[in-house]
Amino acid sequence: MFIDLNSVSNNSIEAKSYDFCICGAGPSGITLARKLATLGKTVALLEGGALEYTEESQEIYRGQSLGLNNWEAITNCRLRYFGGTSNHWGGRCSFFDKIDFEQRELFAGMSGWPAGSHQKMFKHLQDACEIVDIPRDSFKALPKSHWKGDFFRLSERAFSPPTRFRTKYIEELKRSEKIDLYINANLTDIRLHDALSAVSYFEVKNFHGKAHKFSAKHYVIAAGASETAKLLLNFNKQLPQGIGNQHDMVGRCFMEHFNVNFGNFVVEDHLLFKEPDLQFTPSETFMRKFNIGNAVLDFDANVRARDFGRLKELKKSAREFVCQSETMTNIARNFAEFDCEGDGVISSLIEQVPNMNSRITLNAEKDHFGLRRVTLNWQASPADDMTIRHLGREIAKELARTKVARIKLKDFILDDNIPIDDYGHHCHQMGTTRMSIDPKNGVVDANQKVHGIDNLYIAGASVYPTGGGCNPTLTLLMMTLGLGEYLAKL
Amino acid sequence: MALAAQPLVLNGLITPDQSSQSPAISLPQQQADYIVVGGWTLLKSDLLTDES
Numbered sequence: 220m221f222i223d224l225n226s227v228s229n230n231s232i233e234a235k236s237y238d239f240c241i242c243g244a245g246p247s248g249i250t251l252a253r254k255l256a257t258l259g260k261t262v263a264l265l266e267g268g269a270l271e272y273t274e275e276s277q278e279i280y281r282g283q284s285l286g287l288n289n290w291e292a293i294t295n296c297r298l299r300y301f302g303g304t305s306n307h308w309g310g311r312c313s314f315f316d317k318i319d320f321e322q323r324e325l326f327a328g329m330s331g332w333p334a335g336s337h338q339k340m341f342k343h344l345q346d347a348c349e350i351v352d353i354p355r356d357s358f359k360a361l362p363k364s365h366w367k368g369d370f371f372r373l374s375e376r377a378f379s380p381p382t383r384f385r386t387k388y389i390e391e392l393k394r395s396e397k398i399d400l401y402i403n404a405n406l407t408d409i410r411l412h413d414a415l416s417a418v419s420y421f422e423v424k425n426f427h428g429k430a431h432k433f434s435a436k437h438y439v440i441a442a443g444a445s446e447t448a449k450l451l452l453n454f455n456k457q458l459p460q461g462i463g464n465q466h467d468m469v470g471r472c473f474m475e476h477f478n479v480n481f482g483n484f485v486v487e488d489h490l491l492f493k494e495p496d497l498q499f500t501p502s503e504t505f506m507r508k509f510n511i512g513n514a515v516l517d518f519d520a521n522v523r524a525r526d527f528g529r530l531k532e533l534k535k536s537a538r539e540f541v542c543q544s545e546t547m548t549n550i551a552r553n554f555a556e557f558d559c560e561g562d563g564v565i566s567s568l569i570e571q572v573p574n575m576n577s578r579i580t581l582n583a584e585k586d587h588f589g590l591r592r593v594t595l596n597w598q599a600s601p602a603d604d605m606t607i608r609h610l611g612r613e614i615a616k617e618l619a620r621t622k623v624a625r626i627k628l629k630d631f632i633l634d635d636n637i638p639i640d641d642y643g644h645h646c647h648q649m650g651t652t653r654m655s656i657d658p659k660n661g662v663v664d665a666n667q668k669v670h671g672i673d674n675l676y677i678a679g680a681s682v683y684p685t686g687g688g689c690n691p692t693l694t695l696l697m698m699t700l701g702l703g704e705y706l707a708k709l
Numbered sequence: 710m711a712l713a714a715q716p717l718v719l720n721g722l723i724t725p726d727q728s729s730q731s732p733a734i735s736l737p738q739q740q741a742d743y744i745v746v747g748g749w750t751l752l753k754s755d756l757l758t759d760e761s
Contacts, residue, residue, distance in 0.1 A: 482748065615750035616743050616750060619743060619750055619751060619755075620752065625751055625755070627748040627750075628745075628748055629748070630748065633748065
């Protein structure tokens, strides 16, 4: 069933009771609702926005950034309407390596994934692939290659079309007899029972200010890393430090994947670069040897002709003159980057280690619903810098030694004394309600239940204790399917 | 003409045992030495090859 909460002015919702109430109708919330419905459970699925993008809803995400990059993406990376951030998702899918689930020295005392996470998660790989329309066994269909590296391997990945959850699942949810989908339904408070150890109801408001009480046996927040932290910190009427925050862990260990531009390269092995989307991942041996994080290094070679307009044609001619003149090339390339065929740039997706000082807090400004907005202080650590520099230096050596390419690295890769000034990101927001066995190290337990609250769970990448070196969506879906299976048995 | 005969300004030299910034690197092919010229990581042999 489908209900626009903006059009509900009475208290009819209070008469309903569900098995589960889920806040957030992005990939995680939709996947969880569908899984629970399949297993016979009734679900209230709450979407704060509408079916389409609206400024009114998106504005709720607006926040401040004090950390790296003066990161405006806190407001715009994610989309606040039905289908969530899948509405502008790129579709690249990969998954964690086994080493990513280990308790590594790299984490400097911070806990990693609970034991058994790897097996629990990968049971759901094929189902997760079907959700995002990746053909069966796509990950086994890596391009045949003569690459014979020692410290790096070709990255395993597959591509979703990409699947827009809004388009793919809206009609199914509208028809569902088990799921009630509410839009313009904004979670504004979580009320606990008197013992403060279980949720009594969700207070949910439409954009006109009308409040509704949603009751269920179990509750799930699937609102993304920054918004989930925002909600838990704001709900402090009964627990002054916020819900799940008894150890001051909500909002901490915010993680992204660094997107560092390593520099440029010239191609030697043209055959290898004919393969689309050439990407390298460090081997486990290499990561252990240097105690560094995981990553994907993306070699984007300029090998295809492009369709230029008149002005662009002029620029192209000038560029060709520069590129084809050996003397000019050598001089000019010292001052600027030209898209000469056979050249390319190296981008990256690099693991960030959990860092207590990289965090989300609340500031004084309030949103439409009176909730304090977030301030993001995204921070890198010396361990992150070490990962970035080792990756750059060693891929440059390996591609030279294997006669694949020659790489010109940025100065900050080659020289430890030059600060890294290029911590790009991927809009992969993780951490902030991290999973931990010990409540002192995180916010949810190994079953994604909030420590200290019996019937409140968190779904999505906010529970990742570490972020690995891969795009997070497929992992998120596998985890969510496992969570649904677990919750249905309660 | 061999490039090695040209005067070169070397920004740095990274070899398996000369990198001061990282632990000793045990490369699979110990013979492979690298030289950094103007930010480019090259094989030493790159500078000795006359491809003209």
